Amino acid sequence: MDEKNNKNCVFCKIVRNELPSAKLFETEKVLAFLDIAPINKGHALVIPKRHFVDIHDLPEEEFKEIATVIKRIASAVKKATNAEGINVLQANGKAAGQEVFHFHVHIIPRFNDDNSGFKWLKKAYSEGEMQEFQKKIKKFL
Amino acid sequence: MDEKNNKNCVFCKIVRNELPSAKLFETEKVLAFLDIAPINKGHALVIPKRHFVDIHDLPEEEFKEIATVIKRIASAVKKATNAEGINVLQANGKAAGQEVFHFHVHIIPRFNDDNSGFKWLKKAYSEGEMQEFQKKIKKFL
Numbered sequence A, B: 001m002d003e004k005n006n007k008n009c010v011f012c013k014i015v016r017n018e019l020p021s022a023k024l025f026e027t028e029k030v031l032a033f034l035d036i037a038p039i040n041k042g043h044a045l046v047i048p049k050r051h052f053v054d055i056h057d058l059p060e061e062e063f064k065e066i067a068t069v070i071k072r073i074a075s076a077v078k079k080a081t082n083a084e085g086i087n088v089l090q091a092n093g094k095a096a097g098q099e100v101f102h103f104h105v106h107i108i109p110r111f112n113d114d115n116s117g118f119k120w121l122k123k124a125y126s127e128g129e130m131q132e133f134q135k136k137i138k139k140f141l
Helices: A010-015 A060-081 A129-138 B010-015 B060-081 B129-139
Strands: A023-026 A030-034 A044-048 A085-092 A105-110 B023-026 B030-034 B044-048 B085-092 B105-110
Touching: A010 A030, A023 A060, A023 B129, A030 A060, A030 B129, A044 A060, A060 A085, A060 A105, A060 B060, A060 B129, A129 B023, A129 B030, A129 B060, B010 B030, B023 B060, B030 B060, B044 B060, B060 B085, B060 B105
Parallel strands: none
Antiparallel strands: A023 A030, A030 A044, A044 A105, A085 A105, A085 B085, B023 B030, B030 B044, B044 B105, B085 B105
């Protein structure tokens, strides 16, 4: 089995047309199609055609091509759905809400009254703690 | 006032060092720094140095450079915080949760027990409706 074309992955199956999908757009390396369980109707996904698990696994070249497709799809979804906003969301790991382990970016049309959103509780750094995190992260850059 | 260097924008002020910030990394066009009100500690932001309101306003070249920085920061944040997952999130418009109107991408370390996440209620398309949305969106591509 080619590591970058996963036999059992649902998104790889969509790429290979073994599963039906509402495709929107594709480039050499990237495919955009509609999420079958949308947060709001018109919710699209952008994926690399090759199988990469997450952002850490995804090559830079693929990500750059994905970025241009995200921008294009975001504008088209906004116009087509008359959305009041657009969320671009991407999850890596089960702890982050990832369900399909083939890198994908959600493009979600949003409306003022859609009752969706985030359960984000903002935290506060104690004195000097932000600088500690800054140092720790910079070590890995 | 230069349209792409907004006098009153807090992120433009960070770029110009008129406001303090915990900077992580920068390239010619892109800056990464810590969010002062983190969802989890180590939560970073990636922005273009020039002032663009949202993804629709952001030029493709800036977005490509941002993509490479996102990937780099996501890996460093994961390692530095021992995160179990990473969310990459970007909001366009108040309806999508945008608070600062200078394009920015959140890179959020996630943990299984962090009690954060999404309030996403998945919807269902009726018979043929997905194809209608597909057609509508493709018109704008």
